[in-house]
Amino acid sequence: MHHALEIQEIVFYIFGHCDQPSAGSAADLAALARTCRTFKDPALDVLWEKLPDLSPLARCLPEASCLSFSGEIEWDILRSYARRVRRLDALDGISRKSLKRLWKPLTTEPLFPNLRRLYFDYTHRATLLLLTPFPSLISLRVKVNKAPPLFEDSIKSFARTSPNLNILIIHGPGINMNHIDPTFICKWQNLHIVICPQISLDLITLVHLSCMPALTSLSFMLYRTMPDEVSTSSLIFSKLRHLSLNSELLDPISHLLSRIQLPVVAHFVASIRSCPSRQDLSSFLAGVQTSDPSYVPEARPTFGFRDLRPYMTFTNLRHINFNVACKVDLTDSELLTLASAWPRLEVLDINRGWGWNTQGGITPNGLLQLLQTCPSLRWIALVIDTRGYTTIPPSLPSLGLSMPRTLCIHALDSYIEAESVPAISAFLAGLIMPSSHFSLCAWERQGMAWLPNRVVCKVLWKDGCPHAIYSTRRYDKVV
Secondary structure (H helix, E strand, O other), rough: OOOHHHOHHHHHHHHHHHOOOOOOHHHHHHHHHOHHHHHHHHHHHHOOEEOOOOHHHHOOOOOHHHOOOOOHHHHHHHHHHHHOOOOEEEEOOHHHHHHHOOOOOOOOOOOOOOOOOOEEEEHHHHHHHOOOOOOOOOOEEEEEEEOOOHHHHHHHHHHHHHOOOOEEEEEEOOOOOOOOOHHHHHHOOOOOEEEEEEEEHHHHHHHHHHOOOOOOOOEEEEEOOOOOOOOOHEEEEOOEEEEEEEEEOOOHHHHHOOOOEEEOOOOEEEEEOOOOOHHHHHHHHHHHHOOOOOOOOOOOEEEHHHHHHHHOOOOOOOOOEEEEOOOEOOHHHHHHHHHOOOOOOOOEEEEOOOOOOOOOEEEEHHHHHHHHOOOOOOEOOOOOOOOOOOOOOOOHHHOOOOOOOOEEEEEOOOOOHHHHHHHHHHHHHHHHHOHHHHHEEOOHHHHHHOOOHHHHHHHHHHHHHHHHHHHHHOOOOOO
16 A cells, blocks of 8 residues: 555545545445545545435434434444534434434433534424534524424524534525524624524624624624614624625614624625615615725735745746735846746746735836746736836837747736726737737736726726737737
8 A cells, every 4th residue: 555545634635536426426435444444534534524414324223223222332333423424414304213313312422523514494303403512513504494482492502502603594585583582693702604684683793793803794684773872883894795684674774884884895785675765765875875984904014025035045946826915016126036046937926816906016028028037937927017108019029039828917906097008918919929828817806806996907907908919919819
């Protein structure tokens, strides 16, 4: 056996590819588990990682277990499999037989100590599932087709026994859950997503959620207007990007928006059942303006030549990828100094995920010298400085350059004006060799969404430049 197969992480990764939605995948993993001791645990971990329902676990116990308590040995076998379960999709319901087997007898230790995700339809028979502790659970999704009387008590108990939840989704089409006390949500201290479109959140719960440092998505119902004494300073959702509000009338939504701050919300949905009056619409628009102040992004440190210079010692580098939540400050001379140490460079990616957040960047002449210094370079992500670049450059083939047959340029958050489009397009057209593949894109990543001039610059790079390149010179493809 190869030594690499004795490393469990490698074996687990390989076996993960066996877990495909095919008829023989479970049998293959079971066979691997019986092959040798090295393969047993990784194969069983993959085999039991996701369960469509509880029936596979129930089948581990003898038939008599549903009528009487099982022996300790039988429960040890059951726990050896249950501890491997990471995700349970019980959306199609839980059979009564499965419940009888798994909760007789009730154990003092968690049956699923490593369960991370739990999705199921709530019925009266599923109450036991919410009364079971899941110490590692981070995601809960419950579909309530009808609200049984025990649902509120069981969800409150669940908040105490499963304290590490990040994602909470409780939904039920057409189900009225306004009687449920929402303060059970306050038991969780690190929520990222809260989707409860039929549950009305009170002021205490909203204040608690506004303190969540990682809350990015929120959906709930408004049955009544928030009290006037709400202070906007106590309801600042600093990281919230997705907000959905449901209400019978528009007025409660307008009132709430006038008392909360949503500095970075990117998606907002307000759903109402009755037709609003003109006055209601005016109040709503006024509330939106109040809740969405001009966003001033947090100051970012600057990343530059001094940070990259230590990597010049690696002279055989072919792929370089730096992505950090920082500004980037590089001049032509600094980039060329760096490139001189990497003559075999094929891929140069400098902060494609976040952009440079600068009006400057690398000039077209600097980009040309970079391609001369690194003739194998075929994939580039940097900011191109187009300020004042309005003069059509001379034909590049006359300079004796040999361009790669494939060239992809990500212009990131490069600022550009309409006056510079013809000149920069002529320059880029000169980089395209006959029968070559050339692609160009800019302003693509979410990390650049808040930067100024994003929409105009993206249109000019995406539509204006390729059209001008096509008019300037024939090419196989410009994306």
